[in-house]
Amino acid sequence: MRPTRTHRLLLGGTLDLALLGILAVLTVLIGLNSRNPLSxxxxxxACVAAALTLRWPRVAGAALGVVLTTYLVAPYDFTEMGDYAALIVVLGTGIRSQRRTRAMLTAGYLTILVIRQFQLYQTGVQPFLSSLAWAALFAVMWLIGSAIAAFDKAQEQARLAALAQQRLVLARELHDTVARSLARVSRQIHQAAASGDPTQLRSVADQVSETAGQLRWMLGALRDSDSEAELLTGAQSSLAGTVRDSVAHLQSHGFQVSTSIDGSLDAVPPEPGRVLGEIVQEATANVERHGATDRPCVLTVCIDDTAVDLAFINEVRESGSPDGSARPLGLLGAAERLALVGGQLEARQEGTHWITRVMIPIAGRT
Structure with missing residues (x-):
């Protein structure tokens, strides 16, 4: 993911240069009316040295310290606007998390400015008050710089987390589309080879074309800046349509599927419905991969105002019976999806039957 514009402005020094530009303009306006043009x-x-700290923080920061030192021998009528450049440097080094450099420069600048206050105000409490004021200004710049640095770090961590989530979404989509389709193509090729019927290769070719289209869509979504949203929302059908298509697909492959739906699938809110649709597709692929076509397969759905309870029950083939203790990759992805919407997944084997059950709360969702 690309850094935000604010991130680039802060770390690139745009804020520092803008503040120094304002200070330079004020310096010129005040200096033109000064009785001492040297000031x-x-x-x-001082402004130029402060600007150069963006490239060479220590060297230019030390140069600024030398410029500030000249104020110690300057006449009383010096305007001394360069003092404020030190504050901008402290702010900028804090924003860019240059902690050691900031600490050294702050100590040096503040020492010079305190000595200057005692030169200007030799008696009374005025030098102490002026020194305290400068210390307070440095403390404010220190805190602002640290706060911006902390905010930027949090933003960077959020970007990294979003990138990790995007990769997880991609891995899920690769399994749910391309990998699943390739597994189906492989089964069809073996069936065509076993039957010796070349006409079955047409459906294999169609499936390969569909898989290639799915892969192109995913690559196109990844090129988009909103690829994560595309992957999450693109090419999704309704839950009712997904259930209908999945049942029809199993029946077309010889499975004896019976359904029992209590409630309206259209009443399921969009986000839980999308997750349920993905799990129905995954369960359908598992039934096709491991199920016995000559035995009944049952899909039950119970929907009320508070939750959705969905279950696939099928009998597995002896040659393709999954290990009851295993958690296939698709089921692990389904469990992760369900966790995001507060749902639960139960997948277990009882005898020769495999049960996939999903429960998702929908109360309060729209």
């Missing part, structure tokens, strides 16, 4: 040169030199 304008020194103040602008």
């Amino acid at each position: 304008l040169v020194v103040d602008l030199a």
Whole structure:
């Protein structure tokens, strides 16, 4: 994922340059009315040194310290606008998490400015108050820089988490579309080879074309900046349509499927419905892969105002019986999806029957 514009502006130094630009303009406006033009040169030199800290933080920061030191021998009528450039440097190094450099520069700048206050105000409490004011300003810049750095770090972590989630979505979609389709193609090829009927190869070719189309769609979605949203929402049908198509697909492959639906599938909210649709497709693929075509297969759905309870029950083939303790990759992905919507998955084998049961709460969802 690409860094946000705010991220680039902060770490790229745009904020620092903007503040220094404002300071330079104020320096020129005030310096033109100053009785000592040399102060304008020194103040602008401070702004330039502060700007160079973006590229060379330590060297340019030390150069700024040298410029500030000239104020210690400067006449009383110096405007000393360059003092404020030190604050911008402390802010910028804090934003970019240059902690050690910021600490050294802060200590040096503040020491110079405190000495300058005692030069300007030699008696009374004024030098102490001025020094305290400068210390407070540095503390404010320190806190603002740290806060922005912490915010930027949190944003970066959020981007990384979103990228990890996007990769997880991609892995799920690869399994749910391409891998599942390729497994189906493989079975059809073996069936065609076993039957010796070349006409079955037509359906295999159609399936290969469909799989290639699915792969092209996924690659196109990944090229889009909103690929995660595309992967989550693209090419999705309704839950009722998914159930209908899955039952028809199993029946077309010789499975004896019976359904029992209590309630309306259209009443299921979109997000739980999308997750249920994906699990129905996964369960259908597992039935086709491991189920016995000469034995009954049952799909039951119970929908009320609070939850959806869906179950696939099929008898497995002796040669393709899954290990009851195993958790296939598709079922692991289904469990992860369900966790996002507060649902639960139960997949177990009882004798020769495999049971896949899903429960999702829908109360309060729209």
